[in-house]
Amino acid sequence: MRRFAVLIIFLLAAGCAPRAQIVFTSAPGVTELPSRSLFVATTRAVDAGRFKGARSEDPYYLRFDITVPPKRQLGDVPFATDEIDPETQYLAKGRRVYDSAGAFRSDLGAALAAVPGGTREAIIYVHGFNNTFDEGVLRLAQLSADFGITAVPVHYSWPSAGKLFGYAYDRDSALFARDGLDRLITEVRQAGAQTVVIVAHSMGSQLVMETLRQRDIARPGSVARDISGVVLMSPDIDVDVFRSQARRLQTLPQPFGIFVSKRDRALNLSARLTGQENRLGTADANAVSDLDVTLIDVTSFSKGSGHFTAATSPLLIDLFSRVSDFEQAFSGDSSGRTGLLPGTILTVRNATEIILSPVTELVE
Numbered sequence: 001m002r003r004f005a006v007l008i009i010f011l012l013a014a015g016c017a018p019r020a021q022i023v024f025t026s027a028p029g030v031t032e033l034p035s036r037s038l039f040v041a042t043t044r045a046v047d048a049g050r051f052k053g054a055r056s057e058d059p060y061y062l063r064f065d066i067t068v069p070p071k072r073q074l075g076d077v078p079f080a081t082d083e084i085d086p087e088t089q090y091l092a093k094g095r096r097v098y099d100s101a102g103a104f105r106s107d108l109g110a111a112l113a114a115v116p117g118g119t120r121e122a123i124i125y126v127h128g129f130n131n132t133f134d135e136g137v138l139r140l141a142q143l144s145a146d147f148g149i150t151a152v153p154v155h156y157s158w159p160s161a162g163k164l165f166g167y168a169y170d171r172d173s174a175l176f177a178r179d180g181l182d183r184l185i186t187e188v189r190q191a192g193a194q195t196v197v198i199v200a201h202s203m204g205s206q207l208v209m210e211t212l213r214q215r216d217i218a219r220p221g222s223v224a225r226d227i228s229g230v231v232l233m234s235p236d237i238d239v240d241v242f243r244s245q246a247r248r249l250q251t252l253p254q255p256f257g258i259f260v261s262k263r264d265r266a267l268n269l270s271a272r273l274t275g276q277e278n279r280l281g282t283a284d285a286n287a288v289s290d291l292d293v294t295l296i297d298v299t300s301f302s303k304g305s306g307h308f309t310a311a312t313s314p315l316l317i318d319l320f321s322r323v324s325d326f327e328q329a330f331s332g333d334s335s336g337r338t339g340l341l342p343g344t345i346l347t348v349r350n351a352t353e354i355i356l357s358p359v360t361e362l363v364e
Helices: 002-015 101-113 133-146 167-176 178-190 203-218 222-226 239-248 265-273 314-322 326-330 359-363
Strands: 035-047 050-067 092-097 121-126 152-157 195-201 229-233 256-260 294-297 343-348 351-356
Touching (some): 035 101, 035 133, 035 178, 050 133, 050 167, 101 121, 101 152, 101 178, 121 133, 121 178, 121 203, 167 178, 167 203, 178 195, 178 203, 195 203, 203 222, 203 239
Parallel strands (some): 035 152, 121 152, 121 195, 229 256, 256 294, 294 351
Antiparallel strands (some): 035 050, 050 092, 343 351
């Protein structure tokens, strides 16, 4: 009981942190900095000119041009508060709100055509529980910059309440938002994307799995054809529910990676609140051994809440950024991972688990 109370206090303290905000500026030094164009689809309603937690049945489409601060800590999302510092903060050079899905597709298509190597790759990021609109956009800017993503970044912002005690509302919103994500995947494909990878965090993973399930039911086999890979980070999903969702798909997209951590305090609390032993984000390969998935155990790198370790740990970001072919690390041939990811590789029936260890730990 004492540990449970400590965990509640920890989460309450985390909820008091200032919320990230997108700041638009033409301050000196901003125009010279490199920026990334981020495309956004949202089913949040507009409230006083801002996208908040209310729901909209009709999606909005936008593009943000976000600067990349040269002096930043890997994994952090530094944003402007009272003072603007282009050298250390993510800032917005501009924003475009599209008046139609067709205009969005046209602009996105031009960006896809400009991807190096002519690969026309897109990555769709889906945020998790207790996220504001601005936080999701800035997080994708950080992921794109820190991981050196060359694919066109696309964000799906579903209507999270952005409140610590909005868990029930967010779970309902994740269900509400399925059609919007389904439509976005279609828009991205119609814009000319040849490769589409979906990356989801926390409760966003539930939304992704529900969307893929309904998409494959409507068009059997379409998920494997349309989606080139899925990465779930700290997924807040009941393990049995995930297994039923995955089995309903004709074929799981490959690669299919799941980042897990035994030290994920948020998911450990979620498991206790739901009366379960584990959530998917704290499970091991035995729990999903009948599925063709790869679990990446980042427990050794988890600090603090441990709920977004893969995106916030400088050591992990540096490790994955140095892997010459990230997809090879998820390949079915375990020998292909030798020398790429330091740690232990386990195979349990169809599932593979990579238990990562810091290099210094391996040396010791």
